[in-house]
Amino acid sequence: MTRLDCSAAPLRRRTVLQLAALPALMSVAAALSLGPAAADPAADGGWGATLVTATGTPLGGEMLKGKPYAVYFGYMSCPDVCPTTLADLTLLFSQLDASSFRDAAHDFRVYFVSLDPERDNPGQLQSYLADNFDRRIIGLTGSAEAIATVARTFRAVFKRTGDGQSYALTHTASTFLVDRNGRLASKMPHGGPLDRKFEQVTALLAN
Amino acid sequence: MTIRNVAFAALATAVLATPAAAAEIAKGDIVITDPWARATPKGAAVGGGFMQIDNKGTTPDRLVGGTMPLAGRFEVHEMKMDGDVMKMRPLADGLTIPPGGSVTLKPGSYHVMFMDLKEPLTEGATLTGTLTFEKAGTVEVQYEVRPLAATAPGAPKAPTEHKGH
Numbered sequence: 611m612t613r614l615d616c617s618a619a620p621l622r623r624r625t626v627l628q629l630a631a632l633p634a635l636m637s638v639a640a641a642l643s644l645g646p647a648a649a650d651p652a653a654d655g656g657w658g659a660t661l662v663t664a665t666g667t668p669l670g671g672e673m674l675k676g677k678p679y680a681v682y683f684g685y686m687s688c689p690d691v692c693p694t695t696l697a698d699l700t701l702l703f704s705q706l707d708a709s710s711f712r713d714a715a716h717d718f719r720v721y722f723v724s725l726d727p728e729r730d731n732p733g734q735l736q737s738y739l740a741d742n743f744d745r746r747i748i749g750l751t752g753s754a755e756a757i758a759t760v761a762r763t764f765r766a767v768f769k770r771t772g773d774g775q776s777y778a779l780t781h782t783a784s785t786f787l788v789d790r791n792g793r794l795a796s797k798m799p800h801g802g803p804l805d806r807k808f809e810q811v812t813a814l815l816a817n
Numbered sequence: 818m819t820i821r822n823v824a825f826a827a828l829a830t831a832v833l834a835t836p837a838a839a840a841e842i843a844k845g846d847i848v849i850t851d852p853w854a855r856a857t858p859k860g861a862a863v864g865g866g867f868m869q870i871d872n873k874g875t876t877p878d879r880l881v882g883g884t885m886p887l888a889g890r891f892e893v894h895e896m897k898m899d900g901d902v903m904k905m906r907p908l909a910d911g912l913t914i915p916p917g918g919s920v921t922l923k924p925g926s927y928h929v930m931f932m933d934l935k936e937p938l939t940e941g942a943t944l945t946g947t948l949t950f951e952k953a954g955t956v957e958v959q960y961e962v963r964p965l966a967a968t969a970p971g972a973p974k975a976p977t978e979h980k981g982h
Contacts, residue, residue, distance in 0.1 A: 687932075689865035690896060690924055691903045693858050697965045734860055742858035771906040776892060776932065783903040799901055801925070 655792020658763045659756035661723065664736035664749030669721075671763075671792060678795075678814045679719045681786045683766045685726035686738055691783045691800050696722065696743045699785070702807050703744040706815075709808075714815040720747045723760060725768045725779055727751050764794070787814045840961070845953035846874030847914065854931070854960040855924070856940040864888070864938045866929040866946075866960055867922045872914040878952045880929075881911035885946035885960075889933025898925060911951065938962050 657671040682699075684692035699720050706715035722739060724730040735749040751757070761768055761782075768781040783800035787810060795814050798807050842849045852868035866885070872878050883891045893912050896905045912927055914920050922928050929948075931938070938944065944960040 686861060687863045689855070689863045689894075689928065689930055693855075693861065693965055694924070696858070729862075738858060738860040741860060767902050771904075772909075776890065776907055778894060778905040778907060780902065780904040780906070782901055783898065784901040797901065800898070800903065 655788075656763075657760040659752065659759035661750040661752040661756055661760060662732070664732045664739065664751060666732065669750060671788070674788070675792050676790050677717065677719075678790050678817070679721060679788050680798075680811070680814075681721045681723060681764060681788065683723045683725050683761055683764070683768060683781055685724055685779050685781070686730045686735065687726065688779065688781075692722075693742075695783070695785065695800055696739070696747060698801075698804060698807065699747060700742075700744040701804055702811060703746055705804065705808050706811065709812070711812050711815050715746075718746060718811070718815060720744075720785070721750050722747055723750045723757060725757060725761065725781055727754055727757060787811065789814060789817055840959065842956060842958055844950070844956035845878075846872055847878060847950055847953040847956065848873060849948065849956065849958055852958045852960045854938050854944055854962050856962050856965045857934060857938045858965065859937050861937065862932065862934055864931040864934055865924070866931060867924065868958070868960075869919060869921045870914050871919045872916055874952075875916050876952070877916055878914050878950050879911040880914065881949055881951050883929060883946055883948040885931050885944060887935050887938065887944065888931035888946075889935065891946075892930040892932060893927070894930050895927055896925060914950075940964050 655671045655675045660668050660670040662668050680699075682692075682695060684695070686692075703715060703718075706712065706718070709715075722735075724735055730751060732749070732751055735751060739747050739749045752760075764782075764786050766782040766786070768779055771778050771780055784797040785800075786797055787795045789795040795817070796810055798810050840851050842852075848871040850869040850871070852866065854864055854866045857864040870880065880893055882893070885891060893908045894905055895908050895912075896903060898904070907930075908927075912920060912922075920927060940962055942962045944962060945957060946960065947955050947957055949955045
């Protein structure tokens with residue numbers, strides 16, 4: 611299968627997951643480096659691991675085949691790019707609802723994958739998203755290992771900085787857009803005009 | 818959004834931004850201009866504070882800490898975008914303000930972090946806190962809380978970019 615073939619995955623040319631300082635993640639990364647290449651979402655749409663929604667439902671990329679969706683990797687203690695991205699996505703949903711893409715937008719989901727399972731518990735993640743942002747933004751969490759695997763699948767980078775309770779996370783700030791065949795269609799950069807994001811998402815929904 | 822709504826939003830923004838534009842606090846050689854904080858989502862543990870800091874003196878000074886009553890802890894962080902990666906790190910030794918120079922704390926760059934928030938930072942509120950400089954000492958600042966999606970003082974991103982289709 612393509613997903614097990616290093617050379618076949620075009621996105622593999624970039625060095626991906628920087629090792630997190632978290633010892634658990636370091637051991638996972640070490641284990642991954644000995645194993646097969648990271649899963650390519652272009653293969654069967656799978657993420658290489660199954661996550662769980664903030665309300666407790668298991669979810670993997672292969673379960674989303676046939677539905678375009680978006681993925682963002684962030685964390686609740688993120689002061690800037692994560693909440694502003696979520697606020698932008700919420701505005702984007704209201705724009706979509708007011709457009710001819712209303713029906714497609716109804717079933718469109720954005721998955722917010724917590725990169726900080728140590729601090730972001732599922733209940734808090736659920737209320738953080740539900741109380742503040744569009745309900746179509748779904749929180750995902752899981753074991754540190756599963757989260758690292760899914761990030762690796764998307765070539766999303768994350769790395770812990772600082773010590774003790776005050777650590778921060780360096781992470782990819784773009785939102786990944788995945789088409790209905792499970793392929794990575796494009797990435798929406800953090801910030802920038804909402805109109806451009808609207809164009810990217812409607813292109814995804816129309817495809 | 819219609820032209821009329823855009824104009825109204827711009828007017829509302831201008832009115833709201835007026836008092837903040839005048840906010841300038843001096844302590845020793847340090848001048849702090851237009852401190853503001855971003856509103857936080859409910860349940861968020863952290864918030865960010867932003868401002869311009871000028872050093873009118875002839876020696877470097879350093880922002881080494883501060884307080885804010887709604888925050889359990891206070892830190893100074895550096896953030897920068899490297900491609901599509903947001904790089905963030907706590908500045909354990911503080912933030913140096915060069916003599917005769919200026920450092921702007923802004924989204925996507927340096928910021929003060931309000932950690933362990935006891936309650937959300939609410940848009941429109943004014944938060945009184947302190948900043949501590951190695952040489953200039955401790956100064957009281959008032960942060961105006963601006964909308965979550967704002968990217969710059971007086972320029973909320975959401976209304977201006979939320980054009981109709």
